[in-house]
Amino acid sequence: MSAIGGSKLRIHWLKVPHCWLKRSAVLTNTTITHNTNRDVFQGLFTCSCGFAYVLYDGEKNPYEIKAFHHRVKAKGKEWEREFDILVSKGMSVKDIAKITNISNGTVLRRIREGHNYVEIGKMKKKQELKEKIRIQENADKEEWLKILDKFPNYSRSELHDKNQSLYARLARYDNKWLELNLPNSQRGKSKTSEKINHERDLNLLKKAKSILNDWSLYEKQAGKIIKRTQFTLYTRIGMDMRLKEKYPISAKYISSFIESKGDYQIRLIDQCIENHFKDDEIKKYKILAISGLRKLEPKAEKHLEEIMQVSNKKF
Incomplete structure (x- = not known):
């Protein structure tokens, strides 16, 4: 049976190659994964000393694998500790290489750059x-x-x-x-379509001017102040907001009529005073109650205070 790919793994009896501690290895963890590059199952075998290596499906004995050092994934903390002891004893690079079964160059790199020199x-x-x-x-x-x-x-x-x-x-x-940092894409555009869009833009502009210039009449018919938001204006004109870039002239004109929250509150305050406080003292709480406002914007707050200072002098 293959050493990898089945549930009955029989590799635990092997001594870990390069385990210079000269003791029988005890596998504490085995992980089976699929190697997509080789399209084969592989097992990661970890010894109790921390040494870890890889075998592919069909391989049974790590001693028979050429260039096995390429399969080693970790030497382990115990190996590194014993390596450091050899270095601290002042042993030569050649002697350490012979004991650990690694090259002189690898020994030098581990001493100079640490055990994680590869990473x-x-x-x-x-x-x-x-x-x-x-x-x-x-x-x-x-x-x-x-x-x-x-x-x-x-x-x-x-x-x-x-x-x-x-x-x-x-x-x-x-x-x-x-x-x-590129000019606008001209894909899907032509001179004919640009001409048609321009003519359509001018027609929309004419319609927008007619509707927006009579906005006060529209509010009178509705019987209330209507906030001039982008959505309200485009809906009233019958123009799709998503086509603003297609009709830039109309879009620019419409944007000039859009009002802020503070400006909308000022118009509500002025209407409320005109309809309810011509001959009465103006009270802020009454203004808020009648107009349906809860909290005034700073701009509207200042506007109301100025009106109250002037109008309430006669009371």
Whole structure:
């Protein structure tokens, strides 16, 4: 039966290779996983001393595996402690290598860089690569901005053709930045459609002016003050808010009529005073109760105080 892939594993009797402590290994943990690169099951065997190694499906004896050191995943804390004892005794690199069955170079690296020298080396290379990419990215962005300055009227495709490799790198490193430094996409647009949209925009503008200029009449018919929000204005005009960019002239005109919460409260206060306090002293709590307001914005609060100071002098 295969040593890996089945439930009856018979590997625990083996002495762990390279375990220079010269004692029988006791497997304390075995993990079975699937190696997607090799498309084969593998087992991670961990000894009581912390030594851990990998065997693939079909392999039974680690002593028969060539270059077994590539299968070693961890030497273990006990191994590292005994290694440090050998170093502290002042033994030569050659003697330590012979006892531990590892190369002279590996012994030197462990002494110089610590037991995690492999992980430290990988991390260092990763940081160096990250810094190299950052420097390259900044240089590419500067070069791209120079191209934009030199060819301000070029389309996206024309800019792409000026330096295809530069465009590809920027798209890979920082596509959001590239999008912010590109002209608007013309995909799906034509001169005919632009002309139609422009004519439609002018018609919407005419309709918007007619409706918004008579907003007070609209409120009179409704019998109340109606807040001029973006949604209310677009709904009244019959224009889809999602098409603002398509009809920029109309959108700009409509946005000039949108009022803040404070401005809306001021209009409510003025209407309330006009209808209920022509000959009476103005009280703030009465204004709030009649108008349905709970808390005034600073702008509206100041407006009401100024009116009260002037109007209540005669009472």
